[in-house]
Amino acid sequence: MSLLICLYNFVQDGLVKNNMDKLTFYAMTFPEKLDRIGMYLEQKLSRDIHRHRIGFVFVAMDALDQLLMACHSHSLNLFVESFLKMVQKLLESNETELQILATQSFVKFANIEEDTPSYHRRYDFFVSKFSAMCHSGSNDEETQAKIRGAGLRGLQGVVRKTVSDDLQVNIWDPIHMDKIVPSLLYNMHDPKFMSVDLESPKDEDHPAYIAEMVFRDLVCRASYGNIKSGLKPVLIHMDNHKLWVPNDFAVKCFKIIMYSVQQQYGYLVIQMLMSHLDKHVKSDPAIKASIIEVLYESVLISAGGSIGPSVLDVFNTLLRHLRISVDSKSEDLQKRNMEKKFEEAIINTIGEFAKNLPDYQKIEIMMFILAKFPQFGSDEFGFQLKFLTASTQVATKYRTVTMTNAFPTEFLQPLLRVSMHDDPALRITVQEILHTLIDRHENSQKLRKVSMPKDIAQLDLLVEKVPRQDSLFMKKSGIQFYWHILENLNMESNRVDNFEALYCTLCLISIEMGGEDIAVELLRLALDIQNLAIESNLPMTHKCCIHALVAAYLNLVSQVMALPPLTQYVRDVVDQRQKSTPYLLPDFAYNRSNRPTSYPQSENIAENCLFSETMMQEFLTECGYDTSRLSTPLAHKPHSTMDMALSGSASDLGSINIEVESVESSPLVARKQYGEEITVESLKKMLAEDSSLKKEEESRRRMEIFETFKTAPFEEIVARSEAKSNHFHNKLNEILDKVSQPSEGSDNHRKSVDENSIPVFEMQFPQLYVY
Amino acid sequence: MEDYKYLFKVVLIGEAGVGKTCLVRRFTQGLFPPGQGATIGVDFMIKTVEINGEKIKIWDTAGQERFRSITQSYYHSANALILVYDVCSQLSFDSLPHWIHEIEKYANTKVLSYLVGNKIDQINRREIPEHIGKQFAKRYEMNFMETSAKEAENVDTLFLDIAMELTKLARQQELDTDKSPTFSAGTTTVVSNCSSCFRF
Numbered sequence: 001m002s003l004l005i006c007l008y009n010f011v012q013d014g015l016v017k018n019n020m021d022k023l024t025f026y027a028m029t030f031p032e033k034l035d036r037i038g039m040y041l042e043q044k045l046s047r048d049i050h051r052h053r054i055g056f057v058f059v060a061m062d063a064l065d066q067l068l069m070a071c072h073s074h075s076l077n078l079f080v081e082s083f084l085k086m087v088q089k090l091l092e093s094n095e096t097e098l099q100i101l102a103t104q105s106f107v108k109f110a111n112i113e114e115d116t117p118s119y120h121r122r123y124d125f126f127v128s129k130f131s132a133m134c135h136s137g138s139n140d141e142e143t144q145a146k147i148r149g150a151g152l153r154g155l156q157g158v159v160r161k162t163v164s165d166d167l168q169v170n171i172w173d174p175i176h177m178d179k180i181v182p183s184l185l186y187n188m189h190d191p192k193f194m195s196v197d198l199e200s201p202k203d204e205d206h207p208a209y210i211a212e213m214v215f216r217d218l219v220c221r222a223s224y225g226n227i228k229s230g231l232k233p234v235l236i237h238m239d240n241h242k243l244w245v246p247n248d249f250a251v252k253c254f255k256i257i258m259y260s261v262q263q264q265y266g267y268l269v270i271q272m273l274m275s276h277l278d279k280h281v282k283s284d285p286a287i288k289a290s291i292i293e294v295l296y297e298s299v300l301i302s303a304g305g306s307i308g309p310s311v312l313d314v315f316n317t318l319l320r321h322l323r324i325s326v327d328s329k330s331e332d333l334q335k336r337n338m339e340k341k342f343e344e345a346i347i348n349t350i351g352e353f354a355k356n357l358p359d360y361q362k363i364e365i366m367m368f369i370l371a372k373f374p375q376f377g378s379d380e381f382g383f384q385l386k387f388l389t390a391s392t393q394v395a396t397k398y399r400t401v402t403m404t405n406a407f408p409t410e411f412l413q414p415l416l417r418v419s420m421h422d423d424p425a426l427r428i429t430v431q432e433i434l435h436t437l438i439d440r441h442e443n444s445q446k447l448r449k450v451s452m453p454k455d456i457a458q459l460d461l462l463v464e465k466v467p468r469q470d471s472l473f474m475k476k477s478g479i480q481f482y483w484h485i486l487e488n489l490n491m492e493s494n495r496v497d498n499f500e501a502l503y504c505t506l507c508l509i510s511i512e513m514g515g516e517d518i519a520v521e522l523l524r525l526a527l528d529i530q531n532l533a534i535e536s537n538l539p540m541t542h543k544c545c546i547h548a549l550v551a552a553y554l555n556l557v558s559q560v561m562a563l564p565p566l567t568q569y570v571r572d573v574v575d576q577r578q579k580s581t582p583y584l585l586p587d588f589a590y591n592r593s594n595r596p597t598s599y600p601q602s603e604n605i606a607e608n609c610l611f612s613e614t615m616m617q618e619f620l621t622e623c624g625y626d627t628s629r630l631s632t633p634l635a636h637k638p639h640s641t642m643d644m645a646l647s648g649s650a651s652d653l654g655s656i657n658i659e660v661e662s663v664e665s666s667p668l669v670a671r672k673q674y675g676e677e678i679t680v681e682s683l684k685k686m687l688a689e690d691s692s693l694k695k696e697e698e699s700r701r702r703m704e705i706f707e708t709f710k711t712a713p714f715e716e717i718v719a720r721s722e723a724k725s726n727h728f729h730n731k732l733n734e735i736l737d738k739v740s741q742p743s744e745g746s747d748n749h750r751k752s753v754d755e756n757s758i759p760v761f762e763m764q765f766p767q768l769y770v771y
Numbered sequence: 772m773e774d775y776k777y778l779f780k781v782v783l784i785g786e787a788g789v790g791k792t793c794l795v796r797r798f799t800q801g802l803f804p805p806g807q808g809a810t811i812g813v814d815f816m817i818k819t820v821e822i823n824g825e826k827i828k829i830w831d832t833a834g835q836e837r838f839r840s841i842t843q844s845y846y847h848s849a850n851a852l853i854l855v856y857d858v859c860s861q862l863s864f865d866s867l868p869h870w871i872h873e874i875e876k877y878a879n880t881k882v883l884s885y886l887v888g889n890k891i892d893q894i895n896r897r898e899i900p901e902h903i904g905k906q907f908a909k910r911y912e913m914n915f916m917e918t919s920a921k922e923a924e925n926v927d928t929l930f931l932d933i934a935m936e937l938t939k940l941a942r943q944q945e946l947d948t949d950k951s952p953t954f955s956a957g958t959t960t961v962v963s964n965c966s967s968c969f970r971f
Contacts, residue, residue, distance in 0.1 A: 092817045092828075124848060128815070128830070131841065135812025135833075178844035186812065186841075233840065241837045 020063060024070045034071060038064070038082035045086050049093055057098060061086070065105050068112065083109060084121070091129045096143055099133065103150035103157075110157030123158050127176050130154035134183035134211075148187055148207040155180050156214040163221045172226035174233075180218070181233035187211035189241070189249050212256065219260040227261065227268050235276045247290035254294050258301040266302035271310075273298065274317050281324060285335060288321070289342035296349045299356065314353060315365055319372055322346045322390070351393030362398045363411055366391045366433075370414040388418070388429040395436040403473040403513060406437050409707070412477060416484045424493050431501035438508045440464075447504045450552045450586040452574060456559045463560060466515035474513045474521075475697075476704070481509060482525050489529060489546055490536055496592055499545045503553065510557045519561050520620065520629045526554050527613055528633050534610075540599045541589075547605075548589035551577070554611060565619040570611070577609045584609060775819055775826035779937045781930075782846050784870060785855035786863040787834030790889040793920035794855065795831045798930050803921050809833065812841050820934045827934055843877045851883040851933050858888040858904070858917065859896040871911055883936055884913045887929060892919040 027034050041060050048056040064083055071079070087109075090102030106126070133151025138144040159180070162171040171177075190208035222230050234253065243249050257269055273295045280288055325339050325346075354362050369391045400406045407415075419430040435444040441462035453459060474481075488494075488502055510522050533546035551574055558566040577584045583600060617627045783791040792810050797803055799816040810833040819826045830849070832842035846852060854870055856863040867886075874884060886908040888899060901917055908915035914932070918925040 092815075094816075128813075128845065132813045132815045132830070135814075135838075135841075137808060137811040137814075139808075175844060175847055179841060182841040183812070236840045240840050 020066060023063065024066060027067055027071060031071065034067070035078035035082065037067065038079040042082040042086050046089050049089055049098070054095070054097070057090070058101065061090070061101055061105055065108055068109060077114070080109070080114075080121070088125055088129075091126075096138075096147060100146060100150045103130070103133075103154045107153050107157040110161040123162065123171070123176075126154065126158050127171075127179050130158065131179040131183040134187055134207075145205070145207055149205055149210050151183070152187060152207060152210045152214050155183065156210075156217060159214070159218055159221070163218075172222075172229050174229050177229050178233050181215075181230060182237045184211045184215045184218070185234060185237045185253065188215060188253070189243070216256060216260040219257050220262065222261065222265070224265055224268070227265050228272060231257070231269060231272050235272065244287045244290040244294075245284075247294055250290065250294050251297050254298045255301060258298045263302070266298075270295065270298060270302070270314070274314065277321060278317065281321070285325065285338040285342045288325070289338060289345050292321075292342060292345040292349055296345065296352055299349065299352045302356075311357065311361060311365070312368055315350065315368055316372075318346050318350050318353075319369065319387070319390070322387070347390045347393055350390045351397060354394040355397040359398060359401070360405065362394055363406065363408060366394050367408075367411045367414070369394070370411070370418065388426060388433070392429060392433050392436065395433045398437060400437055400440050402467065403438070403470045407473070407477065409477070412480065413708075416480055419484055420487055420491075422493065424491075424495050424498050427488060427491070427494075428497055428501045431498075431505050434505050435501075435508060438505070438512050440512055443511060444504055444508060447507045448500060450500055450503045450549055450590050452552050452555050452586055454571075456556055461511065461560070463511055466513055466518075468515075470513045471515035471517050474509075474515070474518045476700070478513075478518065478521060481505075482521070482528070485525070486528060486532060489549075490532060490538070492538060492542070494542060494545075496545065496590055499549055500590070503549050506549075506553050507556055510553075511560055514557065514561060516561075516625075519557075519563075520625055520627065522557055523554070523566075523616060523620070524630050524632065526550050526557070527611065527616070527630075529553075530611055531633075534605070541594070544583050544589040544599065547584040548586040550611065551584065552586050563619070563623050565622050566616065569615060569619055573609065573611055576606075580606060581609050775824050777825045777938055777941050778828065779825065779850045779934065780828050780830065780848060781851045781853060781933060782830045782832060782849040783853045783855060784832055784842065784846065784873075785834055786857070786860075786866050786870075787836075789834065789855045789857040789860070789863050790920050791834065791853075791855050792831050794853075794887070794889060794918065794926060794929075795829050797920045797923055797926045799829065801923075803923075809835060812838055813845055818930075820931060822931065822934065825934050825938060827930060829930075843873065846874065846878040846882075849878060849882055850937055851885065852878060853885045853887055853929070853933070854913070855887045855889050856899070856904075857890050858899045859890050859893050861898045864899050864904075864907075867907065883933065883940070885929065885933065886911075886913045886915050888915075888917040889920060891917045891924065892922045 023037075027037060041064055045057060045060040048054075048060065064086060067079070068083060083105075087102045087106050090098045090105075093099070130151045133147050133154065136144050136147040136151065138147060159171055171180075187207045188211040190206075218230065219227075234257070238244055238250055238253075254269070254273070258266060261269060273291065277288065277291050277295070280291060322343055325343050329336065329339070354365055357365065369387055372387065398406070415430065415433065419427055419434075421427055421430070441464065443461050446459045446461055451459075485502060485506060488498070491498070506525075510518075514522050529546060530550045533543045533550070536543075538546075551570065554570045555567070555574070558570055574585065581600075582588055584605070588594070613630065617630050620627045620630060783795060785791055787809065792807050792814065793803060795814075795816050796807075799818045810831060812833055814831040816829045816831060817826065818829065830845050832838070832845060852874055854867065854874070856867060858864075874882070878884075886904065888901070888904045891897070904917065905915050914936075916925055916929050916932070918929055920926060
């Protein structure tokens, strides 16, 4: 006791070290006395504060601090009570000095680790008071900074003290967080401080800096359960202080959060932002755009960790907002601009999210986007375009390794279905998606223009040997590509850009997947395309484009596949065209400044200007290819309900159809139109051929059809059949007409066919010939 | 040596510029600061009331919309709320239902609430007659008072009234429940008095 009195007697100018040492020693020797000492000091202190004897207050605090530091933690528990009471008293006084002093002591206390539980100890007052100090509005800037700094440090102390310890008050309680977080953010939001970049030395005592530090500290201590309660006030603060637009501060804030938060919880932050976006559905597009931008930035940082368990949910939310925004096209031009910006931001963000996904999920996401793709309807065009742009974004992030992985049937079919959309711009987008997915060697840029280089080395293409599984993939799914490309070319709404995009797709397919097995098919495709141009009712401009496309394509394919005789043949035809029909070459056909008058009136094209099947067959045989497939048009409709439903009757019709043609023993052009060329030679060949291979393929196709109907969604099938039904009816009528006329002859012929023992499976697959 | 027996937390709320800070200043420091700036966030004042040896902690909050979220977090543990409006401003009166809604949402259910019309010294600019305020307070079961921070009218009465009311409630509670001394602020706390003499 006397020691303490001594202590006070000599305190006129600071604590006497000697006496203090004695006291410390005493307290350490008899720790049980510590709480009495604490109580005494506390009473002295409150009396001194009351009487405004500031000097004594300092001494008492100093003594308390030293005792606190010196003594072992297990004996501190009761002493802490009086200590905290004193700190509180100091904070309650209106003297700035005392408040700062109290904070300092408190911070010292906060750094001591206690091992005894203190359930009853409460920090309500400290949190409240420190938060209030953070908002200090003192007129004197220096004092203001001091008080705010002290408040911030105090908050940090409280957080440190309680956050990691289950035996303490739960600081993550919303009651506390609602005070702490806004106080931190309020101080962080200092325009002067925003510009300071991370590297330059900082004013360590600036409240904004301290606030940032404390904030980082807080966020990095957050665990799964309480990160939300910490972030909610942030979002509310942003709303209240209108900090979304402009969003510099919001971006900064979330950058800090993303950098500090424990990696595995990053996705929670993203989730919070998403749900916050949901709350703002009706808000100004500018705000939404800003939130999305913040989201974008956050995703960039958290790379990989940004997507939690609910991948599809993330995309679903984004797509929904995209949809809402497109739906609510506002009249106001300025607002509309903001909306556009918002939509773009969403699309970018989708791309950014996708980047963080493993490859197989990217395809899943694209499938998801396509599944959300609205059914055909012209009024939703803008939306459809946006959706496709979104999936393009995803596609660009995808690195194709094998085609089978890149195009699972469930993805390929919807995608190709969309490729038949009425709108040309949309079709281009689909083609672009195909480009990015097929292209593995960055060739697509080099194939943007339809051209006829003598040597394709000029294009500087990167070609690698086609892996086996890709050839297999093409064998399986190639037919779908071919058919859709043909149909696409057949669209009257095509523009030059569409043709170019299709050309690019064709070339990419042949470069990336055109193995030896596929080569013949690809060449056959060229012939089919040519036939299409000859037979269809497209305007002259389109026909020229198609012819030019075929020429350019054959030129490229023959060179890529190293078929010199064919290359030579292509050159010959091109030369021929150069002389007589230059309008069938790319230089003319893809010249955008053409006028309608510059096209020829007549549609007749000399035989020698076209690529002839027989000639090509010859050259291919020369190169050692099996040319039997070249004579079979590839293009047939991919499997759909209609085919299936009609298969019973169509099989007969189809077979009759063949016979009709063969009876007439028509000229070359007509023969190409319909399926099998039935001549004595071909039948002989068929007999000679080992049919097991074909059989196998047929059975595989059968399986495929089966699969399609098992897996394809009902709506898809219905939609497809609806789109096609008209076309189908026409064809059907046409066929029926034909059948009714020469039925007699066909019957006769059928017998002969049977005698020649055409394998039965030929009859069973009518859809091959329906087209 | 504690110099108070009860500790109460009182929070002032209301629209910006109705004179909350001035009321508090008048009560705690006895002065009327003419050029008072807008409060940022929350401000804290303390005063010991003589009658029963009570201590009143007054949290003065900012009225501005953007500080709403932080001020809300302060009502939660308040013993009494003083909702202030300006008798010269219809606007501040019109927003009262909104504030009452806030109180219902965030504050303790047992909170003692007061409706206070401030600035009655400006007789000529008065827009809300006293009876209207009274009626309003009655409808929402609040206590009503009109004050002037400038003329120090009713200010002390207001706070002393609150103190008395709260003491009464606290005493009642004391009888009802068995309480142990707890540390620090917030709810009503009985702090044990200990003797000043020490023996080692």
